[in-house]
Amino acid sequence: MSKFIVRGGNRLVGSVKVSGAKNSVLPIIAASLLGEEGESVIVDAPPLDDVMTINKVLESLGASVTYQDEIIRVDARAITSCEAPYEWVRKMRASFLVMGPLLARMGHTRISLPGGCAIGTRPIDQHLKGFEALGAEISMGQGYVEARSHGRLRGAKIYLDVASVGATENIMMAASLAEGTTIIDNAAREPEIVDLANYLNGMGAKVRGAGTGVIRIEGVEKLHGVRHTVIPDRIEAGTYMAAAAITGGDVYVEGAISDHLGPVIAKMEEMGVTVQPDENGIRVIASKPLKAVDVKTLPYPGFPTDMQSQMMALQLAAEGTSVITETVFENRFMHVDEFQLMNAEIKVEGRSAIVTGNAKLTGAKVCATDLRAGAALILAGLVAEGATEVSGVHHIDRGYVHLAEKLTALGADIYRVSVEESVLEAASAEKVVKEEKKGTFKIQPTLA
Numbered sequence: 001m002s003k004f005i006v007r008g009g010n011r012l013v014g015s016v017k018v019s020g021a022k023n024s025v026l027p028i029i030a031a032s033l034l035g036e037e038g039e040s041v042i043v044d045a046p047p048l049d050d051v052m053t054i055n056k057v058l059e060s061l062g063a064s065v066t067y068q069d070e071i072i073r074v075d076a077r078a079i080t081s082c083e084a085p086y087e088w089v090r091k092m093r094a095s096f097l098v099m100g101p102l103l104a105r106m107g108h109t110r111i112s113l114p115g116g117c118a119i120g121t122r123p124i125d126q127h128l129k130g131f132e133a134l135g136a137e138i139s140m141g142q143g144y145v146e147a148r149s150h151g152r153l154r155g156a157k158i159y160l161d162v163a164s165v166g167a168t169e170n171i172m173m174a175a176s177l178a179e180g181t182t183i184i185d186n187a188a189r190e191p192e193i194v195d196l197a198n199y200l201n202g203m204g205a206k207v208r209g210a211g212t213g214v215i216r217i218e219g220v221e222k223l224h225g226v227r228h229t230v231i232p233d234r235i236e237a238g239t240y241m242a243a244a245a246i247t248g249g250d251v252y253v254e255g256a257i258s259d260h261l262g263p264v265i266a267k268m269e270e271m272g273v274t275v276q277p278d279e280n281g282i283r284v285i286a287s288k289p290l291k292a293v294d295v296k297t298l299p300y301p302g303f304p305t306d307m308q309s310q311m312m313a314l315q316l317a318a319e320g321t322s323v324i325t326e327t328v329f330e331n332r333f334m335h336v337d338e339f340q341l342m343n344a345e346i347k348v349e350g351r352s353a354i355v356t357g358n359a360k361l362t363g364a365k366v367c368a369t370d371l372r373a374g375a376a377l378i379l380a381g382l383v384a385e386g387a388t389e390v391s392g393v394h395h396i397d398r399g400y401v402h403l404a405e406k407l408t409a410l411g412a413d414i415y416r417v418s419v420e421e422s423v424l425e426a427a428s429a430e431k432v433v434k435e436e437k438k439g440t441f442k443i444q445p446t447l448a
């Protein structure tokens, strides 16, 4: 069991490199199942727990997967199973993305239902609606969803009721091997959709319009492996930008693509932060007090829900009151209770949180209730007085590569401790810090 210990007060300065995007690499690995010839080589695949999980799913299906030096090689020529079991799907919703490729390639698939999670119920109705439109028969039972097609899937026109990222990806992958043309209307437009489309096209698919609300896929008979480099993670980049801003720092976020971060940059500039993008990254300089701004999450190109909690941490440090409205997930304010343990004043009213700025944050024992909540608590810890002890680290390991090392290199006082649960129960954050300095506790690198 691990925890992060953060001591606030250090200004972050220097350069940090962004890893490959979690939300790109997961569907891309799933799409590799479509390759009936050759091997896929996926470059800049971040060493995250989620990546290890989806690799395990592919292996359980009979694909051969190797991972070394951030390069994944997938040979999916001989798939032996079309069933993704509960043990993997429960760990990570994105495992559900193997459904489209398996259905298209094998004509049959059975996947554990992903269920709800901390941030919302996260239904899969739009995925299933898409598969049905492509001619699949869907049935549910014993916690599994099963899809079967008689012969090849058939292209269709599909209107998504919500511009779901996962449904767009799953349907895009299935339609790539369907007979005829599929049009996805009200498709999600996230950069990760474009990355997946580029990967599919490299495999021999014919996907056009990715990045717009209408995607057109002409099905082909066969796909093959390809070499592809994953785009940089815009949410990881945004998190380091927020770390620079909250600490009054000066940080170059290497690899960040400003076109992918439009609303995050706009909001930081409104707050009085200087943001200087160039072709290799983004420099963030916070040289004056932050001004509070209102933020509303929306599907891309709106403000990303995956940056909402980090933005809330920033508002706590800003002058004034702000309103943060979450429109994408119905239950994504779990971090509010944890911020309150750090002396924050936040009131939740329906889908909005009213955040009182200029908070005198104090270190506390807090828990990462989900991935981004964890990142936000660490941001708050960077400016809190004293030590903040963040548990629930397994959530953070799903999406941040070497988080403590990257922040430490920028001058933060953060490290990871691995201690016996019983010892932790007894120890206060302060005590853990003191004893670690005496060398009593084992310090671990932030490996996923």
Ligand SMILES: CC(=O)N[C@H]1[C@@H](OP(=O)(O)OP(=O)(O)OC[C@H]2O[C@@H](n3ccc(=O)[nH]c3=O)[C@H](O)[C@@H]2O)O[C@H](CO)[C@@H](O)[C@@H]1O
Pocket (backbone or CB within 6 Å): 022, 023, 024, 026, 093, 094, 120, 121, 122, 123, 124, 125, 126, 127, 128, 162, 163, 164, 165, 166, 167, 188, 192, 299, 305, 306, 328, 329, 330
């Ligand atoms: C692995 C990955 O890429 N995860 C991202 C992906 O998740 P994910 O693909 O799960 O998110 P979706 O875009 O599907 O969800 C957006 C909204 O649509 C709803 N919905 C979704 C599918 C469906 O069939 N029916 C339905 O009602 C969801 O409950 C949610 O309210 O996009 C989210 C929204 O940007 C991000 O927060 C996640 O980080």
Ligand SMILES: C=C(OP(=O)(O)O)C(=O)O
Pocket (backbone or CB within 6 Å): 093, 094, 119, 306, 371, 372, 399
């Ligand atoms: C919600 C997230 O991811 P996932 O969809 O994988 O749970 C996220 O990356 O913030």
